[in-house]
Amino acid sequence: MRLKLLILGLLLAGAARAELRIEITEGVAEAVPIAIVPFGWDGAGEAPVDVAGVVTADLERSGRFAPMSQDDMLERPTSGSDIDFEDWRLLGTDVVVVGKLLPEADETFTIQFQLFDVFRGEQLLGYRLPSTRAALRASAHKVSDMIFEKLTGIPGAFSTRIAYVSVEGEGPDRRFKLIVADADGENPSTIADSPESILSPAWSPDGRQLAYVSFEGDASSIYVQTLRTGDRQRLSAHAGVNGAPAFSPDGRSLAMTLSDPDGNLDIWVMNLASRELRRLTDSDAIDTEAAWTPDGDSLVFTSDRSGGPQIYRVSARGGRAERLTFEGNYNARPRVSPTAENELAVVHIDRGNYRIAIVDVARNTLQVLTEGRLDESPSFAPNGSTIIYATQDGGQGVLATVSVDGQVQQRIVSEEGEVREPVWSPFPPG
Amino acid sequence: MMHTMRNLIILAGAGLLVACGGQDAVPTADEAPDVVDRDGSRTGVGRDGVQEGEEFGDDTDLSDVDEDLLDERIIHFDFDSDAIRAEFEPVIAAHARYLADNPDASARLEGHTDERGSREYNIGLGERRAQAVRRSLLLQGASAGQISTVSYGEERPQVFESNESAWAENRRTEIVYPQ
Known part of the structure; x- marks a missing residue:
């Protein structure tokens, strides 16, 4: 059974105004109840980041957690010794997160947090994370990553980024922008x-570079x-088509689609150090949209041969x-799962509609x-x-996410214009 | 916006006619036929309350036809196809003749698709549509040095809508004569 959730994402107006707003359109019924208590802060003025707010939004967006509203909390402990587990049990929460943001010397901070199993009254995780002022928001996402991994066994991806193309204006006045944002749109x-x-x-494997195609x-x-x-x-400006760049997992090569003078598209691999090109496919058909398997040993691609x-x-x-692929008459633009090499995400025609499908090759x-x-x-x-x-x-291009089991769906609404072609970054290095 | 685009194309077409010294080929309202088959003759439509008409001869001369056809710069395609439809063969023939007669002229063929499906595959389909027109022009006397191709895939729709008729308009190769 699926539970319909309609939650407006709360993106705070700050120095950098978010262009994207996230709405959870479908979540799992078994979302884990969790209470993330506002973090303590005894520095001067207002806390420089609302750690609990960031973590709450992250976990809620995952669709796997149902965070308790702060208004429903009977008390607001900031360390484990202050938690009255009986109260939290009565509120029906399984897990409680408490913590403090501590000011340190020279504009640095420590985020200290603890994660408790409410029924056993046991600490599952306790951690102190040093952070500069500029990195506070990123550090809060790291707290989300650690909580998510502890509770689900899956590394969190809240510290990652997305790149996407936005289109503003209409007709001949359109402007195209390549935008990089945090995974929460901030x-x-x-x-x-x-x-x-x-x-x-297309991201480089270290997340430091983007390859893209421009028609300037x-x-x-x-x-x-x-x-x-x-x-x-x-890197490439041959007469004809220069398209579909894809970095190899070792970052040394870039696969791309090039056309010959007769307009036939094949896949080539460029050595990024020498700029030498090597032909990978040679057919009379359209061969394009290459993606490397995570081990770098092979590539998958679209062909209409x-x-x-x-x-x-x-x-x-x-x-x-x-x-x-053998099911249906349109399967294109494959991407290989980073954790299950036999699984590809593709664009598939499903009863006349273009939809995202997972193909299990094995x-x-x-x-x-x-x-x-x-x-x-x-x-x-x-x-x-x-x-x-x-x-x-x-009629407007928007971004959306779906869990690989199809259970959790979200829509990411752009505040201005159309957005398209999202690509998720790799994990940050380190 | 759609009208703006159309107007731009019509203006561009008028520019070419002036440039190559053609006479004004825009039909006046009373000349514009409502039902015309390919050889220019008119046929009646049998329907209640509508009388049977009668055929009359082809009254256009070849140069007029050429000008009209040269004014047509857009070749449309069926879904997932790069086959030249019969109705566009005379248009391509006219452009081939123009290029053959004017060795200094050059044309850029811009291939496009509708918005559906993946973008880079559509770049491939658009290239194929540009190449289909190129091959046809070359077979009919244009020379390779006169023609360049580019594919924009789904990136530059002619009609910014999401329905069957917009998609049909957008699946096209445009023949562009650089000024």
């Missing part, structure tokens, strides 16, 4: 801005941009490609996860539990 920053299309953003100058080129410096390099688009796999050394099964009409661009969270994708709502 701290958006525009890293590229063009009157021509930007598409196919009325023709396609592939760029790689370093996020910290804004420095960018044009059998008629309609289907997914194929080829060794990273080249050779004959093997067809992987079992040869296909499960449709989404319910839209024009769903595209699936991208896995680095913990493999969730897929972010592009869909339409009222």
Whole structure:
């Protein structure tokens, strides 16, 4: 049974105004009741970050937890010794989180928190996390990651980021922006801005660079941009198609789609140090949308060599490609699960609708996860539990997420214009 | 917005006619036929209250046809197809003749798809549609050096709507003569 939840995400107006607002459209019935008590703060003025607020929003967005409203709390302990477990049992919560934000010297802080099993009265986790002022929000997401992993056994992905393309304005006045934001939509920053299309953003495995396709100058080129410096390099600008960049897991190569003079698309691999190109596929069909398997040994891609688009796999050394999808007449843009190498997210035509599906290559099964009409661009969270994708709502492009079991769905609404082509970053290094 | 786009295209078309010295080919209201088949003859429609009409001969001369066809710059395609539909063959033939007769002229073929499906695969489909028109132009006398192609996939719709008729408008190759 599924429980319908309609919760407006609360994104606080701050220095960086969020462009995205997250609504949980479908959550699991078995969401774990949890109480995240407001964190203590005895420094001067207002606390520089609401740790409990960030953690509450993160856990709620996961769809696996049902955080208690702060208004329903009978008491607000800030350390384990102050918790009256009987009170929390009566309130029906399974887990309680308490903590403090402690000011330290030189504009630094410590986030101290404890996680308790209410029924046993046992501490499950206790941790002190040092943080600079600038990193406080990121540190709060790290607290969410640790709580999530302790309670579910799955690493949390709240400290990750997403990149996406936004389109503002209409018709010939459209502007395309490549935006990087925190996974909760906060701290958006525009890293590229063009009157021509930007598409196919792809993260480097260290999360420091994005490759993307830009049509500036009325023709396609592939760029790689370093996020910290804004420095960018044009890696490919052949006559014809330059598309679908994908970094290899070791970060040394970039797979891409190039066309020959007759317009035939094949997949090539560029050595990023030497810029040398090596052809990976050679068919008369459209071969495109390559994605590496996590071990870097092979790539999956879209090809219509059998008629309609289907997914194929080829060794990273080249050779004959093997067809992987057989259900339906349209399976395209594969992405490999970072945690289950046999599972691909694809765009699949389901009774006339373009939807996101999971293909289990070993079992040869296909499960449709989404319910839209024009769903595209699936991208896995680095913990493999969730897929972010592009869909339409009222004729407008919006982003959405779905858990890989299809149970938890969220819509991410843009405050301005259309958003599309989301890509989830890898885990931050370290 | 849709009207703005159309107007831009019509203006661009008018520009070419002036540039290549053609006469004004825009039909006046009373010349514009409502039902015309391909050889220019008019046929009646049998229906209650509507009388049977009678056929009359082709009164257009070839140069007029060429100008009209050259004014058509958009070749439409069926879903997931790069096959040139019969109705567009005369249009492509006219452009091929123009390019063959004007070796200094050059054309850029811009392939497009509708919004459905994945973006990079659509770039491939758009390229295929541009190439289909290119091959047809080359077969009919244009030379390779006169033609360049680009695919925009679903990135530049002609009609910014999400329905069957918008998708049909957007599946196209545009023949663009750089000024």
